[in-house]
Amino acid sequence: MGTGENVARLKEAYHQWHTSKGGSVAAWLDLMADNVSVRSLANGGPGAEFTQEIRSKAEFKRYFDGLLTDWEMIHYTTGQFIAEGDWVAMRGSTGWKNRATGRVVDTPKADFWKFRDGKVVEFHEFYDTAALFNAAGR
Numbered sequence: 001m002g003t004g005e006n007v008a009r010l011k012e013a014y015h016q017w018h019t020s021k022g023g024s025v026a027a028w029l030d031l032m033a034d035n036v037s038v039r040s041l042a043n044g045g046p047g048a049e050f051t052q053e054i055r056s057k058a059e060f061k062r063y064f065d066g067l068l069t070d071w072e073m074i075h076y077t078t079g080q081f082i083a084e085g086d087w088v089a090m091r092g093s094t095g096w097k098n099r100a101t102g103r104v105v106d107t108p109k110a111d112f113w114k115f116r117d118g119k120v121v122e123f124h125e126f127y128d129t130a131a132l133f134n135a136a137g138r
Contacts, residue, residue, distance in 0.1 A: 003083045006115045010088055011081065018076040025064045032057045033119035042129050047098075047136025070136070071096040074104065088113045094127070096135070103135035 013031060016024035034057050044052030050066025074095035082089045090113075095106035107128035114122035 003085065003088070005118075006086075006088050006113070007081050007083050010090065010113060011078070014076065014078045014090065014092075018073075018078075021073040022064075022068050025061070025068075028064070029057060029061060031120045032060055033116065033121045036060055036120055036123065038063065038123045039125075041126050042132055045129070045133060045138070047133055047138040048129075070099055072099055074106070076109075086115045088115070098135045098137070101135060101137040103137065105131045105135040107131050 009031060013024070013027045016027045035055065036057055038054035038060055040048075040051035040063075042048040042051040044050075047070075050063050050070070054060050054063055074097055076092070076094045078090055078092040080091045082091075090109075090111045092109050092111075093107065094109045095104060097104045105128070110126040112122075112124040112126075113120055
């Protein structure tokens with residue numbers, strides 16, 4: 001797949017993610033290679049244990065289970081997509097409500113995706129971890 005196809009597939013997955021308020025996990029998992037590497041800025045910190053480093057599609061499913069158990073999506077808004085070779089970056093924002101504390105986090109978001117043979121092999125996400133930990137009550 002080419003860069004344009006990778007961007008189009010990501011745009012569709014983000015659209016489904018936003019409109020379903022997190023109900024479209026399967027769309028993300030369909031994009032992933034079995035041995036996907038995932039890094040999240042919170043890195044498994046208190047209140048965000050689901051963000052620990054991931055090394056497989058099965059572990060990525062665990063990430064979504066933890067996220068959607070602890071948090072309710074308010075929005076996931078995409079902005080710019082920048083692509084070069086196998087890499088696609090998305091700059092946007094996202095808002096979530098912690099189910100235990102009722103606190104809301106709304107943060108800028110940057111996601112970096114690496115594709116190989118039409119599948120995602122690396123994903124890195126960046127956001128305001130201080131706001132996330134505060135909303136989680138940590």
